Amino acid sequence: MLLIACPWCGPRDETEFRCGGEAHIARPKDPDALDDAAWADYLFMRRNPKGRHRERWVHAAGCRRWFNVERDTVSHVITAVYPMGKPPPGEGG
Amino acid sequence: MSQPFRGASGGRIERARQLSFTFDGRRYQGHAGDTLASALMANGVRIIARSQKYHRPRGILSAGAEEPNAVVQLGTGAGAEPNVRATEIELRDGLVAGSVNAWPSAAYDVGAVAGLLSPLLVAGFYYKTFMAPGGFWQSVYEPLIRRMAGLGRAPSGPDPDIYDHMHAHVDVLVAGGGPAGLAAAGAAARTGARVMLADEQTELGGSLLGGPRLIAGQPAPDWVAAMAGELAGCAEARILTRATVFGYYDHNWLGVLERRADRLGPSGTPGRSRERLWHVRAKQVVLATGAHERPLIFPGNDRPGVMLAGAAATYAHRYGVLAGRRAVIATNNDSAYGAALDLAAAGIQVLAIVDARWEAALKAHDTIQALGIERFAGAVIQGALGRRSVRGVRIVKLDGRGDAKEIACDLVLMSGGWSPAIHLFSQSGGRPAFDPGLGAFVPGVSHQAERSAGAAGGTMTLAGALGEGYAAGAKAAADAGFGDGRAPEAPHVDAEAGLGVAPLWPVPEPAGGSGQRGKAFVDFQADVTDADVRLAAREGFEAIEHMKRYTAAGLGTDQGKTGNVNAIALLSAALAKPIAAIGTTTFRPPYTPVAYGAMAGRNVGALLDPARVTPIHDWHASEGAVFEDVGQWKRPWYFPQGHEDMAGAVRRECLAVRNAVGVLDASTLGKIDIQGPDAGRFLDRVYTNLFSNLSLGRCRYGLMLKEDGMVMDDGVTTRLGPDHFLMTTTTGNAARVLDWLEEWLQTEWPELEVYCTSVTEQWATITIAGPKARDLLHDLAPDLALGKADFPFLAMREATVAGVPARVFRVSFTGEMSYEINVPASHGRGVWESVMAAGAAHGIAPFGTETMHVLRAEKGFIVVGHETDGTVTPLDLGMDWIVSKRKDFIGRRSLARADIIRPDRKQLVGLLPLDGQAVLPEGAQLVLEPRRAPPVPMIGHVTSSYWSATLGRGFALALVAGGRTRAGTVVYAPLESGIVAATITLPGFYDPDGHRLHD
Numbered sequence A: 001m002l003l004i005a006c007p008w009c010g011p012r013d014e015t016e017f018r019c020g021g022e023a024h025i026a027r028p029k030d031p032d033a034l035d036d037a038a039w040a041d042y043l044f045m046r047r048n049p050k051g052r053h054r055e056r057w058v059h060a061a062g063c064r065r066w067f068n069v070e071r072d073t074v075s076h077v078i079t080a081v082y083p084m085g086k087p088p089p090g091e092g093g
Numbered sequence B: 001m002s003q004p005f006r007g008a009s010g011g012r013i014e015r016a017r018q019l020s021f022t023f024d025g026r027r028y029q030g031h032a033g034d035t036l037a038s039a040l041m042a043n044g045v046r047i048i049a050r051s052q053k054y055h056r057p058r059g060i061l062s063a064g065a066e067e068p069n070a071v072v073q074l075g076t077g078a079g080a081e082p083n084v085r086a087t088e089i090e091l092r093d094g095l096v097a098g099s100v101n102a103w104p105s106a107a108y109d110v111g112a113v114a115g116l117l118s119p120l121l122v123a124g125f126y127y128k129t130f131m132a133p134g135g136f137w138q139s140v141y142e143p144l145i146r147r148m149a150g151l152g153r154a155p156s157g158p159d160p161d162i163y164d165h166m167h168a169h170v171d172v173l174v175a176g177g178g179p180a181g182l183a184a185a186g187a188a189a190r191t192g193a194r195v196m197l198a199d200e201q202t203e204l205g206g207s208l209l210g211g212p213r214l215i216a217g218q219p220a221p222d223w224v225a226a227m228a229g230e231l232a233g234c235a236e237a238r239i240l241t242r243a244t245v246f247g248y249y250d251h252n253w254l255g256v257l258e259r260r261a262d263r264l265g266p267s268g269t270p271g272r273s274r275e276r277l278w279h280v281r282a283k284q285v286v287l288a289t290g291a292h293e294r295p296l297i298f299p300g301n302d303r304p305g306v307m308l309a310g311a312a313a314t315y316a317h318r319y320g321v322l323a324g325r326r327a328v329i330a331t332n333n334d335s336a337y338g339a340a341l342d343l344a345a346a347g348i349q350v351l352a353i354v355d356a357r358w359e360a361a362l363k364a365h366d367t368i369q370a371l372g373i374e375r376f377a378g379a380v381i382q383g384a385l386g387r388r389s390v391r392g393v394r395i396v397k398l399d400g401r402g403d404a405k406e407i408a409c410d411l412v413l414m415s416g417g418w419s420p421a422i423h424l425f426s427q428s429g430g431r432p433a434f435d436p437g438l439g440a441f442v443p444g445v446s447h448q449a450e451r452s453a454g455a456a457g458g459t460m461t462l463a464g465a466l467g468e469g470y471a472a473g474a475k476a477a478a479d480a481g482f483g484d485g486r487a488p489e490a491p492h493v494d495a496e497a498g499l500g501v502a503p504l505w506p507v508p509e510p511a512g513g514s515g516q517r518g519k520a521f522v523d524f525q526a527d528v529t530d531a532d533v534r535l536a537a538r539e540g541f542e543a544i545e546h547m548k549r550y551t552a553a554g555l556g557t558d559q560g561k562t563g564n565v566n567a568i569a570l571l572s573a574a575l576a577k578p579i580a581a582i583g584t585t586t587f588r589p590p591y592t593p594v595a596y597g598a599m600a601g602r603n604v605g606a607l608l609d610p611a612r613v614t615p616i617h618d619w620h621a622s623e624g625a626v627f628e629d630v631g632q633w634k635r636p637w638y639f640p641q642g643h644e645d646m647a648g649a650v651r652r653e654c655l656a657v658r659n660a661v662g663v664l665d666a667s668t669l670g671k672i673d674i675q676g677p678d679a680g681r682f683l684d685r686v687y688t689n690l691f692s693n694l695s696l697g698r699c700r701y702g703l704m705l706k707e708d709g710m711v712m713d714d715g716v717t718t719r720l721g722p723d724h725f726l727m728t729t730t731t732g733n734a735a736r737v738l739d740w741l742e743e744w745l746q747t748e749w750p751e752l753e754v755y756c757t758s759v760t761e762q763w764a765t766i767t768i769a770g771p772k773a774r775d776l777l778h779d780l781a782p783d784l785a786l787g788k789a790d791f792p793f794l795a796m797r798e799a800t801v802a803g804v805p806a807r808v809f810r811v812s813f814t815g816e817m818s819y820e821i822n823v824p825a826s827h828g829r830g831v832w833e834s835v836m837a838a839g840a841a842h843g844i845a846p847f848g849t850e851t852m853h854v855l856r857a858e859k860g861f862i863v864v865g866h867e868t869d870g871t872v873t874p875l876d877l878g879m880d881w882i883v884s885k886r887k888d889f890i891g892r893r894s895l896a897r898a899d900i901i902r903p904d905r906k907q908l909v910g911l912l913p914l915d916g917q918a919v920l921p922e923g924a925q926l927v928l929e930p931r932r933a934p935p936v937p938m939i940g941h942v943t944s945s946y947w948s949a950t951l952g953r954g955f956a957l958a959l960v961a962g963g964r965t966r967a968g969t970v971v972y973a974p975l976e977s978g979i980v981a982a983t984i985t986l987p988g989f990y991d992p993d994g995h996r997l998h999d
């Protein structure tokens, strides 16, 4: 049971949250400019790394706000929680 | 005194309180403070169970949670509990227990003939012996094995007891209340930290309860009582006894099972929960879970009367019970010498110590000599004699010199060294390390915020346990932000040497042995022998996880607590690889079994899932409505009158709507209030069609796709103001749609200023539908202009309806003229009753969801979840008319994918069975050539199918490959009852031009 620090509510049990999958996948600005393969890549293809991973989470049974989480998929250690639209810690911005 | 093996004095039992209990139908006496195991032992009951595979008689091996043999069925009827360890069952008056794996009793077991089949039951027998001939598995082998391997009987009814869930946040959780745990909890609590100490036994003290140790010159129980008293005095400390820390999960979240009351038996308290499952989030954890003594592996080591040396000492000290009269002790370490002294003092005649080592610790050697105990050095037990109970041992020298010696005895005690109970450490993600000096796995590098202390960490002396406990408690508190981390000074205890373990893994074969020796068990519960492990190694199951699964070693309900290390060591020997290279299997929660009742807690019965009801629900119920579940909602399904059946009621309701007027409680429709300057632009992106150009007071049907182009939801959205919309969703998808809108707003389009609020429960929705609907609404809202031009189809008017301010939406799901009257929820019941009263003159009938479905299907209207299943696009549904070409929206690009525009995709069609009386079952597969040899290509399936009272025939909607080009084609549904032929039509059987809607 992960303990996730909601930026608005503080640390809460994982059962209050829902994971929205890999973060930082922007919807293409002009979908028509993409061929089927590129569109399918946006739609379906996700990383499944062993180790550091950035995911979107929503505090579904709390404030219902979305945010980003950097989590190690092996140790489950959460190394960062940061707002939507912001780059991962230590990567520009 | 009917307890022949109860000592005259001693033990922590209450001798004045006699308790009566039955085992396998026989009545016995015990005392308060006994376990079922100690009481059975006091009564001289040796055979407690039969082993799983061979049905060998089995007795009590241990005195704790690690017990593999003495597993019993507790209680009867609905309160029965299978597979409970007798060593953990607190004796109470009237307790009823029985063996789980024997018939009619453990002592006289018919299944023991299975032992004769033992050549068939070697490692991997599931995979080999019963492979052929085909069909025999189900008819013969499986029932046979199931009967032989009975693992207790399920309760006969729902659990009569209640269970609670508790939540705790602590600074330091200490698992285990022995010397190390008590010291840790005490040291942590002194800092003011919030401390929880959980121990699985009925009283604190752990190993101190099983021996005559002195702490600071006083009997150890005095120190235990003092520490317990100190903890009880700390406001921030909580002691849980009878509480097993069973699971260590991510982020220092642990599960603790606290046993509070018996079943609702004589001592049960009504209303009191039987068990509590604690969810504990701990900043720091101290694991002081002790160690388990290991058996030695020799033929007959499973015979009743062969047990662990430390356990026998515990039975003597804690329960005043003698495990036997004349004992032989076999060991490979020094701890057995202490046990020998304890047992001799308790009145057991210790005949000999068989020590695999040549040199034992000098002091221990001296003391046993003084007691006249014979010592065999460099010797092992070649085999235990006796079948139903041990009656002697054969002792041989390891070097083969001299003759084997037989000693008659009724008790054989084993000490194969001690394995730290690293289960919780392993569950926490830490990797165990092999300690060759200890011959056991110990905690390696921590993975979470925990530390081990005492025997759990491999420190086997009392002084070491106390010192580590105090240090661990102080450090844990400091890491949690309390105190300076300095350990309190530990009280004095007499020095001891270590165990001096000489690992004794391979079972020595007798010199010149024939190989015809008896079975030597590694895992008692799974009935795995040393030969099984070697066989697995020979057959290539060399990885420990493979060996485990092939032999089943460690797969019992005890998870191999006593057997795992021996099994690993045997594999290591068989492969000539070091144990450290073999590694250990992963321990998984729970440490000991947890009842489903405890996991469910109060979330059972009516509390399993919330039931949502509309403000009009009680009226429906009082009118005899039959309800159906739609998500969590209870919706009226149909309203039977008199002795009407469902078909009759639906037929009548349908005709009332088509010919007069019907009324439906549509309050469950999802309603989302959407406001903000960008609301229109936002709706353009989430719906396939345009909404930003919707006029004030007008409604529009919208279709929502997922980004893959598949239909997700539909509903009508109305513009209430320039920046204000009211969206409706399907009943079951309301929460999902709101989440969906929020996700896009927050994660993809934060620049849009839009606010979404669920108002589903704020409004009651009363839908009147039928040719008389306008007349009825006029009666209810005489001031509202209802002419075709004043209040057209797909418009909304605010009005006073039945004296209540309302929003009236002229929309239709039935194909009839229809008004959805929305009033504040608190007025829902009152307005409904006004509608019914005014409707009487118009022949009104309340109708339920079934009639609604029939009527909409007659119109060819889809229901998300019926006609769609996550693989259906708007093009498949023939709804291209709603897909805008002028703007982007979620899912639009996917509609251009090559696979989506294939002409042979399944498309929505209507079906009219050639036999007008036939009603196809929903889900029926459709084929073109029903009589050709299989495989017969399936070209589609029925999505909705009803009897139409209006059409006087059965009809259906279906998804059929290339269906729109097949109109007029006859397809077939091969059913169990015969083949039904049906003609493909366009979907929509009633008023196809919509005159009735627009009138």
Ligand SMILES: [Zn+2]
Pocket (backbone or CB within 6 Å): A006, A007, A008, A009, A010, A059, A062, A063, A064, A065
């Ligand atoms: Zn929150």
